[in-house]
Amino acid sequence: MTGxxxxxxxxxxxxxxxxxxxxxxxxxxLWSAATDLLRVPAYVLPSPLAVGRALAAGLAHGPLDPGGxxxxxxxxxxxxxxxxxxxxxxxxxxxxxLAHWRLLEQLAYPxxxxxxxxxxxxxxxxxxxxxxxxxxxxxxxxxxxxxxxLMVNMVAGYQSVEPERxxxxxxxxxxxAQMLRKIVLPSAMPFIFAGLNVAxxxxxxxxxxxxxxxxxxxxxxxxxxxxQAMQIAPLFAxxxxxGAIGYLFNAGIRAIERRVCFWAQRAGAPEAGGL
Amino acid sequence: xxxxxxxxASAATAARAxxxxxxxxxxxxxxxxxxxxxxxxxxxxxxxxxxxxxxEFIAVVGPSGCGKSTLLRIVAGLIxxxxxxxxxxxxxxxxxxxxxxxxxxxxVLLPWRTxxxxxxxxxxxxxxxxxxxxxxxxxxxxxxxxxxxYPHELSGGMQQRAAIARALVSDPALLLMDEPFGALDxxxxxxxxxxxxxxxxxxxxxxLFITHSxxxxxxxxxxxxxMTPRPGRLAATITVDLPxxxxxxxxxxxxxxxxxxxxxxxxxxxxxxAG
Numbered sequence: 001m002t003g004x005x006x007x008x009x010x011x012x013x014x015x016x017x018x019x020x021x022x023x024x025x026x027x028x029x030l031w032s033a034a035t036d037l038l039r040v041p042a043y044v045l046p047s048p049l050a051v052g053r054a055l056a057a058g059l060a061h062g063p064l065d066p067g068g069x070x071x072x073x074x075x076x077x078x079x080x081x082x083x084x085x086x087x088x089x090x091x092x093x094x095x096x097x098l099a100h101w102r103l104l105e106q107l108a109y110p111x112x113x114x115x116x117x118x119x120x121x122x123x124x125x126x127x128x129x130x131x132x133x134x135x136x137x138x139x140x141x142x143x144x145x146x147x148x149x150l151m152v153n154m155v156a157g158y159q160s161v162e163p164e165r166x167x168x169x170x171x172x173x174x175x176x177a178q179m180l181r182k183i184v185l186p187s188a189m190p191f192i193f194a195g196l197n198v199a200x201x202x203x204x205x206x207x208x209x210x211x212x213x214x215x216x217x218x219x220x221x222x223x224x225x226x227x228q229a230m231q232i233a234p235l236f237a238x239x240x241x242x243g244a245i246g247y248l249f250n251a252g253i254r255a256i257e258r259r260v261c262f263w264a265q266r267a268g269a270p271e272a273g274g275l
Numbered sequence: 276x277x278x279x280x281x282x283x284a285s286a287a288t289a290a291r292a293x294x295x296x297x298x299x300x301x302x303x304x305x306x307x308x309x310x311x312x313x314x315x316x317x318x319x320x321x322x323x324x325x326x327x328x329x330x331e332f333i334a335v336v337g338p339s340g341c342g343k344s345t346l347l348r349i350v351a352g353l354i355x356x357x358x359x360x361x362x363x364x365x366x367x368x369x370x371x372x373x374x375x376x377x378x379x380x381x382x383v384l385l386p387w388r389t390x391x392x393x394x395x396x397x398x399x400x401x402x403x404x405x406x407x408x409x410x411x412x413x414x415x416x417x418x419x420x421x422x423x424x425y426p427h428e429l430s431g432g433m434q435q436r437a438a439i440a441r442a443l444v445s446d447p448a449l450l451l452m453d454e455p456f457g458a459l460d461x462x463x464x465x466x467x468x469x470x471x472x473x474x475x476x477x478x479x480x481x482x483l484f485i486t487h488s489x490x491x492x493x494x495x496x497x498x499x500x501x502m503t504p505r506p507g508r509l510a511a512t513i514t515v516d517l518p519x520x521x522x523x524x525x526x527x528x529x530x531x532x533x534x535x536x537x538x539x540x541x542x543x544x545x546x547x548x549a550g
Contacts, residue, residue: 162383164379164381164383165383165385167353167379167383168377168379168383168396169400170353170371171351171353171371171375171377172371172373172396172397172400172401173370173371173372173373173400173401174400175400178399178400182385182396182399182400183385186385186387187385189387262387263386263387263425263427264386
């Protein structure tokens with residue numbers, strides 16, 4: 001894998017960037033050729049130019065204008081972020097409790113597995129009935145979806161704490177709260193971030209699913225409207241926007257992880273995405 | 276030199292009982308049984324009795340799996356004995372105490388804390404303010420220039436020195452050390468032994484030092500408790516009458532050689548050493 005002359009980091013990054021741009025340009029050209037030369041109808045696959053125009057038009061509106069993308073993106077991001085925080089925090093707390101009290105884990109385990117196996121999309125309509133068509137319903141759906149990766153990873157993180165660290169805390173007469181805060185939680189941070197990585201993707205999914213079930217605003221509603229109106233170019237534009245939001249969300253989590261878990265870089269930290 | 280099953284404790288205890296000055300540590304017929312995963316009863320420690328005077332340096336030497344670490348954890352109050360009694364300054368040991376500092380086999384430093392923060396950890400757990408104690412201890416173990424570094428930036432020997440500083444930070448009367456230099460290379464280990472004697476001379480702690488190195492035990496200790504393989508019993512107590520301060524060359528003397536071959540013979544008689 002290594003070249004004859006080891007490239008510097010900067011040179012390597014430049015190569016990656018150039019290759020990425022070439023790949024993107026090539027892909028767009030292929031797409032364009034497919035729509036123009038093969039005469040694919042615009043309601044099946046619009047040309048990249050049409051999608052670009054739709055994207056520009058959608059983004060041209062102000063953030064408070066329900067006719068544009070910013071407004072709906074804001075709603076979706078707000079739902080996703082609030083649900084992400086709610087679900088992650090409760091997932092971490094539940095994982096701590098399950099891992100700390102073995103009896104609780106034994107009692108709750110069957111329910112946890114059963115509920116985890118259940119497609120969360122299936123309970124979305126119920127949650128909308130309970131929590132309404134407003135923001136609350138979407139936040140709860142997102143929270144339910146992000147809860148599990150955090151709970152599962154928190155349990156795994158707790159169980160992977162080196163026993164010597166716990167013994168050290170006991171030898172210093174640490175209270176349970178001190179032990180959890182100063183030993184267990186920091187030790188489990190790489191696991192928690194693995195969970196947050198997964199949850200950051202699920203959060204967008206949760207918000208969109210909630211909007212599909214019933215909503216007045218949000219990118220999910222836009223998708224439904226464009227779909228019904230067979231306006232495929234703006235539909236593609238919204239999908240691109242969703243992809244960008246998901247990417248930025250995840251990149252933000254990773255940036256925080258690099259700061260918080262700086263000490264775990266060389267140690268075998270669990271890979272993100274393992275669920 | 277004294278030798279025999281319950282060597283010192285009963286005599287010493289009887290003598291001390293009359294006075295108002297109790298021994299630093301008294302062990303009376305200590306035993307520890309475990310229930311193994313298969314449900315079998317495993318005896319790790321059987322009928323171990325000894326006494327330690329204030330300020331004494333005691334080494335415990337024996338083969339792996341002879342219950343040395345179990346003994347240390349009972350003295351530390353980390354696990355209860357299943358039979359017998361353990362007294363510290365005349366009072367039964369029921370839980371860990373700030374009067375006891377422990378150094379484990381591995382340094383057990385928290386990778387997200389600097390060396391200074393690691394050394395101060397016991398103070399944090401006990402709700403005491405960080406003060407000049409941390410700085411002066413770091414200077415004593417020669418780590419003052421590394422106070423703001425993280426553990427992974429330090430060598431194994433330096434990490435273990437930080438662990439020693441941490442064990443001393445509450446100014447305990449008793450220092451328990453569980454094969455603290457076992458993972459270090461031979462050169463570093465000799466260096467750490469010298470360091471250990473220097474620290475002990477400066478701070479005059481009572482030390483219970485567990486090792487499987489015969490040379491290390493002779494070099495460091497006032498008295499050596501020789502243990503048998505599983506279940507761990509006391510084979511003999513050997514008083515090391517070598518002048519202090521000791522240099523590494525003391526191990527080349529005839530007297531030191533006699534102690535070492537005597538311990539080796541004892542361990543061989545127990546089937547603990549091959550050849």
